[in-house]
Structure formats: structure tokens, C-alpha cells
Amino acid sequence: MLSSVLSREECAKCRFCCSFRRQSLWETPLFDSETVSRLTEKYPSAKFKPRAGAFTIDIDDKYETDDPEEEALCPFNVNGCVLDSADKPFDCSIWPLRVMSADGGLAICLTPTCPVISGKPTDVMRELAEGEVGDKVIGYAAAHPEMIKEYKEGFPILRRFAEK
Ligand code: SF4
Ligand code: SF4
Structure with missing residues (x-):
């Protein structure tokens, strides 16, 4: 949606908004239940947890240290986001x-x-x-x-x- 101001190549090099510090976990993207069902089938290792009427990624066990600056990557980022437009969360499609x-x-x-x-x-x-x-x-x-x-x-x- 924002391709006029941001290219795929720029994002693939950066990945900043696909990884989260513990204090930034409020920023993890939200998914509806239908999308969670589809993604759980396609990506069995990805974990979700409920949040305020929707779902978000559960990356709590991805942190390896107590460092508050440590970042944990979204499970759907493998050299760039692997989700197609039908599955990509609203948060990410407009970021x-x-x-x-x-x-x-x-x-x-x-x-x-x-x-x-x-x-x-x-x-x-x-x-x-x-x-x-x-x-x-x-x-x-x-x-x-x-x-x-x-x-x-x-x-x-x-x-x-x-x-x-
Ligand atoms: S949208 Fe995210 S990944 Fe793309 S350049 Fe900005 S911070 Fe980096
Ligand atoms: S769903 Fe895709 S764009 Fe959104 S945080 Fe995860 S990897 Fe990044």
C-alpha cells in the first residue's frame, strides 16, 4: 500500500519493524482468528496468543538473554516477510x-x-x-x-x- 514511499528492497535490508524488544511487545502485529487458523496450518512452528479480541504472535520464548535491548524476530520474517497480502496483518501492511x-x-x-x-x-x-x-x-x-x-x-x- 505504501510502495510509492517505501520499497521491498529497503525493507528486506532493514527488518527493524519485524523484530521487537520486550518493552515493544505492544507493537507486535494483530491477526484475526481466520488468519491465525490458516497460518497455523502453513507454519506449525509459529505461535500466537490472544490479545484484546484478536491474536498476536507469541515470541516470549525467543529471547535468549535478560538484556532489555535484545530483539526477537517475528516468525514470519525469513529474509523478509514471507506472508502474502491475504495473510499480512493490517498493522504491517500500513507500517x-x-x-x-x-x-x-x-x-x-x-x-x-x-x-x-x-x-x-x-x-x-x-x-x-x-x-x-x-x-x-x-x-x-x-x-x-x-x-x-x-x-x-x-x-x-x-x-x-x-x-x-
Ligand atoms: S518499514 Fe520497517 S523494515 Fe521497512 S525500512 Fe521502515 S523500519 Fe525498516
Ligand atoms: S508479519 Fe511480516 S511484516 Fe509483519 S512483523 Fe511479521 S515478518 Fe514483519
């Missing part, structure tokens, strides 16, 4: 945009840590959020409230929607 619930409504926010996007003017991402991409993103989010995370400080808001 580094995010839809978060904020002030009683929804907001399209920008994740500040993507090294490629942080090198681009914020206006480029604001235009995306305000245009057709943003309309699609918010349409999906409004229909799937279980896929929406709570707003976190530090994420610039690009577009707000008053109604959930």
Missing part, C-alpha cells in the same frame, strides 16, 4: 503508518522510528494519510476495531477522525 484510537476517535499516526521514512519530509506522509491511502486505511480500521491499538505518546498524528 510505518498506524491507526490508533485517540481522544474518542481514530487517528492515522506516523511511526517515528522507520529509518527510510524518517528521511522523507513529513508532508509526503501527511499527503498519503489525507488522500486515498488514508481513506482505505481508516475504512478498514473502522470496520475492524479489534485491530486498533491505543494511542502512544511520541507518534505524530497525521489525520484525525472523530467517529470510530
